Each structure stands twice: as C-alpha cells, then as structure tokens.
Amino acid sequence: MTSGLKMGGSLLNFSELPREYGFNHFVMLMKDQKLICRTQCINPPSEMPSDWNILKYARKMEIRYLWELRRFFLHPACQNAHEQMEWERFLGYLQKHNMVAxxxxxxxxxYILPPDEGSKFGQVVVAYWNKKAGLTESKKQKAKTQWTGPPPTVGSERVEGLTSTVRQDVLPSFRMVKELSDASHEDINGEGSSTSADKCSISHKFPQETGDHHAHESRVETCSRPQPSAVQYGLLEKNYVRADPSYLKTLGQAHSGWIFGAIAELVDNSRDAKATKLEIFVEEIYSTKAGKNIPMLSVIDDGHGMTHQEIVRMMSFGHKQPDRDDPDCIGRFGIGFKTGAMRLGRDALVLTQTADSRSVAFLSQSLNEGKDNLEIPIISYHRKGQFMEVDTTVQSEALAKNNLKSIKECSPFNKYLIGEKLGLFREKGTGTQIHIWNLDEWGSDYCLEWRTGLSGGSSFYQGDILIRSGRIRSRPGQITQKVPLDYSLQSYLEFIFLEPRMKIYVQHSLVKSRPLAKSLNMTSVEIGHIMGKHVQLTIGRCQLEWESANCGIFLYWHGRLIEAYKRVGGMILSADTGRGIIGVIDITGLMNDGNGHVWVHSNKQGFQDCEPYARLEEWLGKIADEYWDRNFDALQLKKGNALYKPDHEWVQCDKCRKWRMLSSGFDINNLPQEWFCYMMPFNGxxxxxxQAVDSGVITVSAKRSGYVSKQTAIQSKEVVQLVNTTSTSGGNKDDSIQPTEEGVRPPVSKRLRRGPTRACKVT
Structure with missing residues (x-):
C-alpha cells in the first residue's frame, strides 16, 4: 500500500524520499509485543530505536506538561492490508477516547497523540522527551501555568521544503508562538513596525535537544497586518476550579431540611438504571479504624450498572445537562449522588458491575481530611473470560493498587468484605451497590433509626427506617401531627412513584406500593390547559387521609413525587375544609420550558417560583374548591364513622408488577403476602x-361556574346512592339523603363555619 503527500500537484511517496528529508527511519509499532504496523518517522531525534512497544494509555488532558515536549511526525508504511487495518483501529481508539499511547x-x-476529528489517519504526531536531558519539575510547572488548553493554530509549517497544514497539536513548543506574537509588531528587517501590505516570512528555529543531528528550520507564513497578541492566544495563566474537601459537606446541605430527600436521590438512580429490585437497609459492620461495630446504610439494586466512563461522570461535580427532557429519566443535574450520599454520611463506597466491567469508587470526607484538593479513588476492571482484571486502558496497575490501598485504609472494607459484597451481583450479574457509613448524627445518636420486621412475612410489624426527630414537614394550613410519609421511609416509598414497578425492600421488608390515583373514593378526573399545556388531575376522597385529618395535592414530575399534601384553595384557610380530599397530578410537561430547562429544584423536593407553577396553583385551588362544594354535603358520617372504600381495590402482581383491578366488594385483606396473577380473584x-378503569366508574366533571347543573346533580346523587348501598348499608332511615323535587339539589354555597354539615348526624 502506498502512502504519500501532495506536493506540486503530484503524490510524493514517502519511501522514495532521500535521506536528508528525515523519512529514512522505519519503526515497528507494537502493543503488548504484537505488531500494529510498520511506520516511518519524519525528522526523529537521534538514536531512536526501530522497535516501539506501547505500554499503556492515558487521557490527553491528564498529561499537563504534554505541550512543553518536542515533537515529530509518524507516518504509516504498512506492508499489507492487515497492518493498515490495525493502524486505523489503533488511531481510531486514540481519537474516540482522546487517549495518548x-x-x-x-x-x-x-507520547503518540490522538489525531484530529475527521482525520484520515495519514499521519500522527509524537511528543517526546530525552531521559538524559530530563524534563525538570520547573518545566512541568511552567507548562501547567503557561498553557492547559489546546495550542493555537499559526499559518502553515515548512519542513525542509515540504509544506503541510499545521494542526492544533503539531506545534513543537509554545515558546515559538509567544516569540512570533512578540515579533509580529517588528519589521522583518528590524526597522520598526511594518506597514507594507505584502506578505512576509518569519523564520524560527525549533529548540532541539543536545546532540540532535536532525535540527531543522520552521518557517511560518504570516501577513503584515497586526498579529494577535500573547493574551489573545491565551498564553497567560488561567484559573481553574479546585475542589476543597470541605465542599463535600457543603453538598450535603442540599437535603438539610429532610434527610429522606437524600435517600430519594439514590432511589432515582436505581429507577433510571432500569432496576427491578431495590434493597435499602442498615446493618452493623466492624470498623478497624473505629475499633468497634458501626452502622452502615446500604442501597443495592439490580440495574444495568455503570461503565468506567459513567462512574467517572457520576463522581464528577455536575455535568452538562441534557438538551432534551427525557420522560423516562429522573436524573438531570449531575449532583444527586454526591448531595444524597454526603447528607447521609461522611463516607460512601460504590460498587458497580456491567456485563463486561466492574468499578469501585470512593467518595470520602475521611480520606480527604487535611488535603488541599479533593481526591476520589476509582478502580476499574474489565472482563477477561471468567475473571475480572484491572483495566489498564483507563489506569495503570500501580494507580489501581494505590487507590485500593486508600480504600482499605479509610474504610471498613478489606478485600474479603469487598468480595462478599461483589458476590451479591451473582443473581443477575449486573447492578450497583452504595454503602455509606459514619452516618449523620442526631445529638449523641444518629439521625436515622432502624428496626427489623418480624420474621415469617408478617405485615403487622414490618421493618422500617425512621427519622429520629419524628418531625413533620411544615405546610400552610396543616394542623395534624400524623403524617407518616414525613418520618417513615416505608410510608414515603409507598407513594414515591406514580406508577410503581420496582420492588423496594426496607430493612428486608417489602414496601407495599400504593398508587394513589387508584385508591380514591368518589373519583373525578379534571382536564385543564395551563399556558397552552395539557394537565390532568385525579381527585377524590381517601378514608385513611380523612382519619389522619390530611388533605392536599400530590405533585409528580417524571412519575416521581416532588411535593406531597400541597394544600390549595380553601384547604389553606381552614383545617376542616378539604379533609380527606387527595389529588394526584403529573406536571412533567408543564414544568419544561421547551428549551431544555426545567422548573424543578436540584434537590427534587420542590418547584421553582415561576409563572407556570403560579398558574397551576390557581387552577388546582379552583378545581379542589368546586369538588368540595359539589360532593362534601353528600358524604355522611354514620354512627361509628362508616368506612368509605375506594371505587375499586387494586393489587400488584409480585412477578410481572402489573396492577390488577379486583371485583367489587372483594376484601383485599384476604389476599396473601405474596400475590400473583394466577391467584384468586383475578385467576389470569x-x-x-x-385493565383500564370502566367509563362509568370515574366521573369526569363538566366545567362549573358557581352552580350545579341538573345533569351533574343527578349523576352525583346516583354515585352517592351507590356508595351508601354498598358501603353503608344497614344505616337508619333518617340517615339517608333527602333529595328535592326531581332529585335535584339546590345551589351549594361555600360553608365558612367549622363543624359538621347539616346533613351529617352526629351521635
């Protein structure tokens, strides 16, 4: 195969060039002692051997002194098609991953540099330094402060009469660029400033090593017009972000108001990883450093795991937000894991495994104590047959060994405990584990307290993780102190997803998910349009919330709960108004401005103050008040507080995770702890x-403007009579509803006083 360079309209074969052009030196390029291809050097330094063996790869950005090194060209001189293919594969890998061989x-x-994007792999640049001359620390430091980005492009480069375009990574030294910029304001004859419009040439001698007999001259073509200054080329010192270890503690403050928000971040990551099973538990482990048993919070899922690049992205402090709002993905801001883990404890270890790789990462305040810059050890392995070996394409074996040593010294994890935890991946083969210790403290104890449920699958006393303070979150108009969702992880995870699919275990007890929209009585679906966007609210009465004196709207985003029990309309002004009324709404589309920005707080515990949210609050208040006026007087309190059951009972199959609607009147308490579709009463x-909800069960309300139409009143009366027949049969005759003529109730006015309605008979 012939390779060459265009010169004067004809193709010049490199192998035919005379010795003085520097093309005479052939090199056999190898990796792990296996030949890649034969190559030719263009002006290599003296005493260059003919066999090169690539030992490792490194990221280009990590070699900070790279731009201080001298350079020459390497061109393929392939002997057959196989070598040509290997050369292209080799350079393609460097280009794709921005790696240096x-x-x-x-x-x-x-240092063989990666080719530019769009390059045809005709040649590659090699940076080098002579071990005899050495590369002093002062030069390395100078390179770091002088230039850390890609070098500027200056004209074209001449190599002994051969002209080739200079790419950004070809310039041999930035000293040349600075000297050129300084010389650009002088006349080429040394007679002051040049005003001629004619082109001129400035010659500069490349700095060569001692004893290098291939010294050559570089000629840079410039114009006489004023040249960019050194400041424009960015040759002055630049400032870059340095992360102090104390920043980890600052990150945890994102969830300082509610620690369950930190756990929710980890749950979100598991759902985004398409996990089908998630376990959250606290266990006691022995810490050699502490000299005693300490509690450790573990979050383990069976999702698809993370590659080395993905876990590096996870450990990075924020990353570029996606250009579009993916409805199937909750993670967006790039800080969820860091803020969540550092709120829960001081140290976190991540074990993750894909089908072909495994990685261990350590985010630790203990490890970085007293350091000036944050260090995050990461060790990555790749599969080789039945075993996992250190992936030397992303790190050296020495670095991997050093990182593993740091983890062992600053954590309860030794090689045996790590091996034990990795054994949990055997069931499915992929997944992610997050282990957090040195948990956040509450006085002399921990912020979290945990209890293990009774054995035998009893639903009476399940395992749970609680907030030790037991405080409820502040909400306008709320007087009740019984909001289990605020301090019980079991209760919170029951509602966390709009359509729960993933099996979640807390302290080894299965969380019985409750899809709120399917557990309401007198259910109504309200359709609206806010700022041109469609919204749908499901609203109804919940017996459990009535008993707890709770009410409000549950706001979901991407199917994940953001705000719970949000009081709107009359609920804010009176503790009795709206009691037991629950609304469910997903506002993913409304909270997206269409340009990739979402109006959600980065801790995913609230929405930003924006016009769409203000309009939504106004609409929700109007709908909730209308629903209350239309239905509250028709609901009676029987002697002994009659129970109002949901319109339909639903149960989730423990295998396929689909929700099944049970027949009317079926007692859900008769179902076993684990229920499957083939069991009664579904038998499918x-x-x-x-199943879709029958059209006659959910009443879609008509637009209402302060009055009740005859048709709406009749529909409401029929539904109430149905409820009284099925749920409150056996009551006194005096307790029944007394409709007016033709079954139409008079217009309903809002009640401003407290206490039961006139239709309610309290005994």
Missing part, C-alpha cells in the same frame, strides 16, 4: 394487559 524506550519517553395470566 505511551512508549518508554531506553533514552526516550514517547401475567401476559394479560393492565
């Missing part, structure tokens, strides 16, 4: 699609 020879250390198959 490193070869250490007796006298030189070589897991492949059967989920």
């Amino acid at each position: 490193i070869a250490k020879l007796e006298l030189y250390e070589l 198959l897991c492949g059967t699609p989920e």
